[in-house]
Structures are given as C-alpha cells and as structure tokens.
Amino acid sequence: MSTTLLEPTSRQLDTSPQALLDRSLGQLACDIPGATRVFHEFNLDFCCGGQKTLRDAALGKRLDPAPIAQALHQLQDSAAPQHDWRAEPGAALIAHILARYHARHREQLPELIRLACRVEQVHGARDSCPNGLADHLRDMQQELEGHMLKEEQVLFPMLQQGLGHRAAPPIHVLRLEHDQHGEALEKLLVLTDHITPPANACNTWRALYRGLREFHDDLMQHIHLENNVLFVNALNA
Structure with a gap:
C-alpha cells in the first residue's frame, strides 16, 4: 500500500522548504498547484515514482533537492487552487480519466506514429533523427491499449460497484x-534528446515533438491520478 496513505492533509503539514524535502512526489503533486511543472523541469517521476520523497528522488538524479523544494515553496504562495480529485467520488475521477486520458491517448498515438514515420523517412540519414521512434510508439500504443482495456473492463467496473476492497490484485x-x-x-526522451528538435528541424519534425511533449505530460498526469489518487482511495476504502 502506498506510503501516501499515512501522510496528513496539506493543512496539517509544515510547508517550509525543508519539510517539503521529506514529502512524497505524489503527495506534492496533489497538494501544490503547478508542482508537476517543476517536476517536469527537473525530470522527476511523480507518477510511477510518486512514493519517493522529494529528497530521495532528487538525489537519485544527482540533483540538489534544495532549489526544487524552494521552487515548490514559492508556488504555494502564488498558485491558484487546483481541483483536488482526492475529495471526489471514485466514479467522477474514473469518468474524468476515461474522457481526458483514455480517449485522448487513442487520438494522440496514431498521429504521432504517422509523423514519426514521415520524419524518419525524410531525415533518417541525419544524426539527430529519432530513428526507431515510430516503432517505439507502436509498441507503446499496443501496451497502453491493453492496459486501458484492463482498466475499462475489469478495475473500473469493480470500483464503480463499490468493490474496492477486492481490487488489490488488479x-x-x-x-x-x-x-x-x-x-x-x-x-x-532518450530517442528525442528530451523532446528537443534540432535548430533546423522542419515543420513536421516540430509538430511531432509538440505532440510528443503533450503525450508525455498527459501520460504522466494520467498515471499520477491513478497511482496516487484513484488506487490509493480504492485500497483505503
């Protein structure tokens, strides 16, 4: 069970930069509007690695955690409140995930594959070309589709029927x-130089990378909402 279950609510917590270092990335992503942008900037995994503390995650990337904690602390004073899905019924969060992420990924990946194929066909001889990207995206599409079907056909119906206490195996x-x-x-990220197009990239190449950035950020947020909110709430019900 996720350690985030043991963490107090944000109103009970010391929000100083030093205290933020020992809170989990998943909890910080839920509590602080804009925290995910900071995590993206430093390439910190708040979705799959959401159980790690900010200190451990930063040190694992050989980063100084103090400036990251300071950036999060400053966000707390300036950011507008964000929607807190932890307080919503599970059915509402499931509906949001289906509409905002499942449907969106099914739109994104075919077009990204098409663009990647085009870039590799035209620019494959260049060192900066992301050769192998189209095949990688096809693999991701296949794996993600199977994953989403498991959620749609098995887990989500269980949770909607109030069977969260039986949901630990799935x-x-x-x-x-x-x-x-x-x-x-x-x-x-490795294939695309952290989704950074070369200076002389054509319009198709730039469109591909804009789409990849959106897909990357969407999938991370999708996994975060499931790992750190939906699954935690189901197991804690």
Missing part, C-alpha cells in the same frame, strides 16, 4: 504496467 498488476509505461517514456 491494482498491483496495473501499477507494474504503469512502471513499464514510465520506462517507455524514459526511452522516448
């Missing part, structure tokens, strides 16, 4: 698959 499987999706996203 949740365990889905968490492992989330870890695999996280590894696939890391490979995507």
Whole structure:
C-alpha cells in the first residue's frame, strides 16, 4: 500500500522548504498547484515514482533537492487552487480519466506514429533523427491499449460497484504496467534528446515533438491520478 496513505492533509503539514524535502512526489503533486511543472523541469517521476520523497528522488538524479523544494515553496504562495480529485467520488475521477486520458491517448498515438514515420523517412540519414521512434510508439500504443482495456473492463467496473476492497490484485498488476509505461517514456526522451528538435528541424519534425511533449505530460498526469489518487482511495476504502 502506498506510503501516501499515512501522510496528513496539506493543512496539517509544515510547508517550509525543508519539510517539503521529506514529502512524497505524489503527495506534492496533489497538494501544490503547478508542482508537476517543476517536476517536469527537473525530470522527476511523480507518477510511477510518486512514493519517493522529494529528497530521495532528487538525489537519485544527482540533483540538489534544495532549489526544487524552494521552487515548490514559492508556488504555494502564488498558485491558484487546483481541483483536488482526492475529495471526489471514485466514479467522477474514473469518468474524468476515461474522457481526458483514455480517449485522448487513442487520438494522440496514431498521429504521432504517422509523423514519426514521415520524419524518419525524410531525415533518417541525419544524426539527430529519432530513428526507431515510430516503432517505439507502436509498441507503446499496443501496451497502453491493453492496459486501458484492463482498466475499462475489469478495475473500473469493480470500483464503480463499490468493490474496492477486492481490487488489490488488479491494482498491483496495473501499477507494474504503469512502471513499464514510465520506462517507455524514459526511452522516448532518450530517442528525442528530451523532446528537443534540432535548430533546423522542419515543420513536421516540430509538430511531432509538440505532440510528443503533450503525450508525455498527459501520460504522466494520467498515471499520477491513478497511482496516487484513484488506487490509493480504492485500497483505503
């Protein structure tokens, strides 16, 4: 069971930069509007690695955690409140995940594959070309589709029927698959120089990378909402 279950609510917590270092990335992503942007900037995995403390996650990337904690602390003073899905019924969060992420991924990946094929066909001889990206995206599409079907056909109906107390086995499987999706996203970053097009990239190449950035961020947020909110609430019901 996730350690985030043991953490107090944000109103009970010391919000100083020093205290933030020992809170989990998943909890911080839920509590602080804009925290995920900071985590993206430092390439910290708040979805699959959401159980790690900010200190451990930063040190694992050989980063100084203090500036990251300071950036999060400053966000707390300036950011507008964000929607807190932890307080919503599970059915509402499931409906949001289906509409905002499942449907969206099914739109994103075919077009990204088409663009990746085009870039590799035209620019494959260039050192900066992300050769192998189209095949990697096809693999991600296949794995993600199977994963989403398990949620739609098995887990989500269980939770909607109030059977969260019996959901531990499928949740365990889905968490492992989330870890695999996280590894696939890391490979995507390697193939694309962290989704950074070269200076002389054509319009198709730039459109591909804009789409990849959106897909990357959407999938991380999707996994975060499931790992750190939906699954936690189901197991704690």
